[in-house]
Amino acid sequence: MTQNALLLDPAEPVARIHGEPLLEIPQDLYIPPDALEVVLESFQGPLDLLLYLIRKHNLDVLDIPMAQLTRQYMAYIEMMKQHRLELAAEYLLMAAVLIEIKSRMLLPRPSKASEEEAEDPRAELMRRLLEYEQMKLAAQRLNELPQAGRDFELVQVLIERTAETRLPEVGVEDLRQAWLGLLARAKLNAHHKVRREELSVREQMTRVLRMLRHGEFEPFENLFEIEGSVPHLVVTFIAILELAKENLVEITQTETLGKIYVRSSRGNDSAD
Amino acid sequence: MSDPAVEMTQQTDSGISALNAEQFRKVVEAALLTAEEPLSLSDLKKLTEIPLENRWLERLLEELSDRYADSGVELNRVASGWRFRVRPELQPHLDRLSNEKPPRYSRAVMETLAIIAYRQPVTRGDIEEIRGVTVSSQILKTLEARGWVEVIGTRDVPGRPELLATTKQMLDDFNLRSLQELPALEEMSGLLAQGSLLPDEAAA
Amino acid sequence: MSDPAVEMTQQTDSGISALNAEQFRKVVEAALLTAEEPLSLSDLKKLTEIPLENRWLERLLEELSDRYADSGVELNRVASGWRFRVRPELQPHLDRLSNEKPPRYSRAVMETLAIIAYRQPVTRGDIEEIRGVTVSSQILKTLEARGWVEVIGTRDVPGRPELLATTKQMLDDFNLRSLQELPALEEMSGLLAQGSLLPDEAAA
Numbered sequence: 001m002t003q004n005a006l007l008l009d010p011a012e013p014v015a016r017i018h019g020e021p022l023l024e025i026p027q028d029l030y031i032p033p034d035a036l037e038v039v040l041e042s043f044q045g046p047l048d049l050l051l052y053l054i055r056k057h058n059l060d061v062l063d064i065p066m067a068q069l070t071r072q073y074m075a076y077i078e079m080m081k082q083h084r085l086e087l088a089a090e091y092l093l094m095a096a097v098l099i100e101i102k103s104r105m106l107l108p109r110p111s112k113a114s115e116e117e118a119e120d121p122r123a124e125l126m127r128r129l130l131e132y133e134q135m136k137l138a139a140q141r142l143n144e145l146p147q148a149g150r151d152f153e154l155v156q157v158l159i160e161r162t163a164e165t166r167l168p169e170v171g172v173e174d175l176r177q178a179w180l181g182l183l184a185r186a187k188l189n190a191h192h193k194v195r196r197e198e199l200s201v202r203e204q205m206t207r208v209l210r211m212l213r214h215g216e217f218e219p220f221e222n223l224f225e226i227e228g229s230v231p232h233l234v235v236t237f238i239a240i241l242e243l244a245k246e247n248l249v250e251i252t253q254t255e256t257l258g259k260i261y262v263r264s265s266r267g268n269d270s271a272d
Numbered sequence: 273m274s275d276p277a278v279e280m281t282q283q284t285d286s287g288i289s290a291l292n293a294e295q296f297r298k299v300v301e302a303a304l305l306t307a308e309e310p311l312s313l314s315d316l317k318k319l320t321e322i323p324l325e326n327r328w329l330e331r332l333l334e335e336l337s338d339r340y341a342d343s344g345v346e347l348n349r350v351a352s353g354w355r356f357r358v359r360p361e362l363q364p365h366l367d368r369l370s371n372e373k374p375p376r377y378s379r380a381v382m383e384t385l386a387i388i389a390y391r392q393p394v395t396r397g398d399i400e401e402i403r404g405v406t407v408s409s410q411i412l413k414t415l416e417a418r419g420w421v422e423v424i425g426t427r428d429v430p431g432r433p434e435l436l437a438t439t440k441q442m443l444d445d446f447n448l449r450s451l452q453e454l455p456a457l458e459e460m461s462g463l464l465a466q467g468s469l470l471p472d473e474a475a476a
Numbered sequence: 477m478s479d480p481a482v483e484m485t486q487q488t489d490s491g492i493s494a495l496n497a498e499q500f501r502k503v504v505e506a507a508l509l510t511a512e513e514p515l516s517l518s519d520l521k522k523l524t525e526i527p528l529e530n531r532w533l534e535r536l537l538e539e540l541s542d543r544y545a546d547s548g549v550e551l552n553r554v555a556s557g558w559r560f561r562v563r564p565e566l567q568p569h570l571d572r573l574s575n576e577k578p579p580r581y582s583r584a585v586m587e588t589l590a591i592i593a594y595r596q597p598v599t600r601g602d603i604e605e606i607r608g609v610t611v612s613s614q615i616l617k618t619l620e621a622r623g624w625v626e627v628i629g630t631r632d633v634p635g636r637p638e639l640l641a642t643t644k645q646m647l648d649d650f651n652l653r654s655l656q657e658l659p660a661l662e663e664m665s666g667l668l669a670q671g672s673l674l675p676d677e678a679a680a
Contacts, residue, residue, distance in 0.1 A: 044379055045405035061463075090405050128404065133463050135402055139379065139386035141455035146360045148445040149374040153366060153510040155345050155356035157549050158561040159306035159570065167622065168581045172650050173417040175593060176659045178586035180414070180667065182606060184375030196660045199594070203655040206596050206641040209628045247632040248597065248639065265632035299569045302548030302562045305509065306570065308580060318572050339547075344506030358506040365503040365523050366510065370609055374583070381667055414667050 040080050046094035047132040049076060054129070061129060064122050066102040073098055101125060197235075204239030209248060212264035217252070220260035293332075296320060301336055310353035310444055351443035351450060377414070384411050388421055389442070389454060393435035395427055412436070420445065497536075500524060505540055512582055513612060514557035581618070588615050592625055592640050593658060599637035616640070624649065 043049040053072050054061060077095060080087050104121040146152055208223050224236050240262065243249040253260045299319050304311055316333075317324050333354055337347040345356045358366060377385075384407055387399045399407050415421040420442035426432040443450065503523050508515055520537075521528050537558055541551040549560045562570060581589075588611055591603050603611050619625040624646035630636040642655070652658065 042379075044383065045403060047404035088405060094404070128402075130460050130463050131402055132404060134458055134460065135383060135387050135390070137458050137463075138390055138455070139382040142386050142389065142446070143377075143382045145446045145448075145455070147374075148357070148447070150376065152360040152363050152447075153358045153506075155305055155358070155509045156308065156512070157302075157305040157509060158559060159302075159567075168579045170581060170586070170589075170650070172652065172657075172659060173413060174586055175590045175650070176661070177414070177417045178583070178590040179594060179661055181375050181583065182587055182590065183661075196656055199655045199658060199660070202594075202596050206628060206655075209597055209639065209641070213628060248629060250632075264629045298546075298548035298563070299566050300548070302566045303570055303573055305549050305560070306562055307573075311573075315573060319569050344502030344504070345509050356509070358510055359502070362499075362503050362506050366507050368522050368524075369507060369511075369515075369519060375667070378667055410667055 036079065037083055037085065040076070040083065040085055044136075045088065046073075046091050047129060048136070049073065049091075050094070050125075051129055051133055051136075061126055064126065066098065066105055066122065070095075070098040070102050097125065200235050201239050201242060204236045205243055205248075208236070208239055208243060208262075209264060212249060212262065215264055217261035217263045220251070220262055223262060297332060297336060300332060304336075304347065304354060304356055307355065310350050310355035312353035315353060348447060349449060350447055351440040355444070357447070374418075380408075381411050381414055385415055385420060385438075385442075388415070388436050389438045389451065390457060392437040392451075393424055395433035395435060397433055399436075418445075501536060501540060504536060508540075508551065508558060508560055511559065512584065513614070514554050514559040516557035519557060584609075584612075585615050585618055589619055589624065589642075589646075592619070593642050593646070593655065594661070596641040596655075597628060597639035598641075599631055599639060601637055603640075 043052065050069070050073060053059070053069060053076075054064065057068070057072070059065060059069060074095060077087070077091055080091070101121045148154060211223060212218055220240075223240060224233055228236070240249065240251070244251050248265055249262050250265055251260060251262050296319070300316055303316065303319055313326050313329055316329055333347065333349075340347055340356075344362055345358055347354060347356050383403055384399055387402050388394055391398065391402075396407050396412070412421065420439055421436055422439050423434045424437045425435045427435055438451070443453075448454065500523070504520055507520065507523055517530050517533055520533060537551065537553075544551055544560075548563060548566055550563055551558060551560050584607075587607055588603055591606050592598055595602065595606070600611055600616070616625065624643055625640055626643050627638045628641045629639045631639055647654065
């Protein structure tokens with residue numbers, strides 16, 4: 001019962017647009033342009049969208065008016081296309097299914113066939129919708145349960161282990177999860193996504209800095225790995241520029257067209 | 273009255289160890305307060321050489337739990353054993369100290385978890401069938417890395433798809449002792465009754 | 477009268493919050509039992525909006541310490557604050573347990589490593605900016621001791637902060653040939669709750 005109360009809380013906004021709560025999904029198809037993308041993207045797939053339409057328009061799941069549902073569904077699909085939302089193939093497949101059911105319902109029912117055999121063309125769709133809805137609600141309830149870490153911490157009092165011999169085992173997936181946790185907290189999504197190309201530059205930045213750790217000037221060309229491919233050389237070049245931009249290295253050339261030298265910025269101490 | 277202290281003394285009469293019941297209670301308490309994971313009865317039995325009966329140990333744990341009735345933490349029994357946790361109602365205050373929280377998962381992740389929890393064992397195909405969309409590997413990796421889901425075998429059909437199930441740790445993290453303690457599923461017939469449960473309705 | 481409860485009530489008269497002293501004691505207790513590092517008085521003051529006097533807080537801590545006089549752990553005051561730890565005399569018993577489950581790094585350690593791996597070279601300040609909290613020296617020491625992180629230079633800004641990067645050994649231990657084999661993170665945001673949408677927010 002508490003769950004119902006939570007779900008039905010009218011004060012809970014449907015979405016937030018520029019921080020302002022949108023308290024209801026607007027009637028019919030009109031959705032403020034800013035909200036549209038958010039609303040459309042919130043659907044988990046065609047079943048979720050269909051359920052939304054059915055519930056919103058108070059349609060009877062046991063006797064779905066196929067013409068009306070199909071029309072509304074197609075209107076949403078059209079909107080998604082217009083907003084260039086990545087439209088999963090499943091949405092188009094469902095459109096085909098709806099149209100097929102609709103057309104089968106237009107056919108005259110075989111009068112002589114026994115009632116049991118002439119299955120309602122909507123039966124399978126109805127079953128899938130209900131099964132999905134059941135799981136959707138289950139997911140909500142599961143998410144409402146207090147979760148370790150999120151809703152309560154576990155007690156962990158200091159214990160001085162005698163001779164800590166075993167080291168924690170960690171894998172790549174743990175790193176990914178740690179980053180995921182950071183993203184979730186810091187809302188870094190916009191500018192902290194990490195791409196593969198970026199990682200290769202960062203790797204070269206680290207390699208070059210490590211080479212320069214001695215603090216002396218190093219000829220520019222020595223910083224490149226000769227056996228590297230052309231893209232690899234380009235990445236190293238970008239890495240050196242990036243290091244210079246971040247004031248991590250100092251690049252000097254004593255005369256025009258002369259040899260270029262690079263050294264780590266910390267070498268500056270003695271030079272000054 | 274079968275006081276644990278007395279029984280312990282009797283057991284100690286065999287002369288194996290000098291731990292008395294009062295001190296053993298403290299050892300169990302310290303073990304539970306420092307443990308990284310819930311401790312099962314068999315874990316706890318390792319704390320002493322004296323062979324202990326489950327029943328006796330359970331009574332000791334209940335008494336320990338009572339000692340914390342008036343404290344900021346509580347001793348819970350979960351799927352893999354006993355563990356202390358912060359009383360959830362106090363957590364919002366603790367959150368003021370640090371914002372280090374694990375992520376809240378998206379609907380896609382939670383729906384996948386729900387299907388695995390309620391329908392296990394299931395294949396990825398089963399999940400896709402119910403959700404009506406592809407289940408990305410990322411979603412499953414996230415659930416596996418969190419230690420909530422694992423592969424427990426393969427289904428004997430062409431392609432031998434992997435069968436997924438939830439773990440004990442998932443139950444622990446939701447403070448449950450068994451799958452039976454999961455929230456009850458909404459009956460299909462209830463769903464038919466014009467979606468009074470749907471959050472979308474809140475909007476309308 | 478110098479009863480903390482009374483003083484707290486007086487302080488609450490200013491009407492800022494409804495936390496009473498009894499409940500606040502529980503919050504402090506829960507915070508200390510879950511903290512990874514000792515908590516200073518100023519840390520503890522963050523637990524409530526009500527401004528607290530050091531003297532009052534110290535008395536509360538002493539009372540809390542007394543409550544644990546008869547328990548398996550003790551509340552200690554150390555250089556950087558207060559923390560619970562196991563009573564040393566019980567330690568030998570607990571060692572019987574510890575040889576099984578592999579230890580795990582804390583979230584703080586793993587996040588710090590992730591930032592260094594994905595964002596290198598970075599300074600401690602960079603890490604703190606991304607994590608939004610102070611990075612303790614302990615965390616960096618742990619990673620350096622493991623041979624996963626090293627200082628590879630300094631940034632040419634005031635204070636000359638050290639630049640941290642991951643090592644070859646880190647790649648070896650993670651079974652990677654290069655950083656490029658780290659999972660790319662473009663698609664990950666889809667796994668998180670967007671927090672902006674009711675349908676996504678199963679929990680209220």
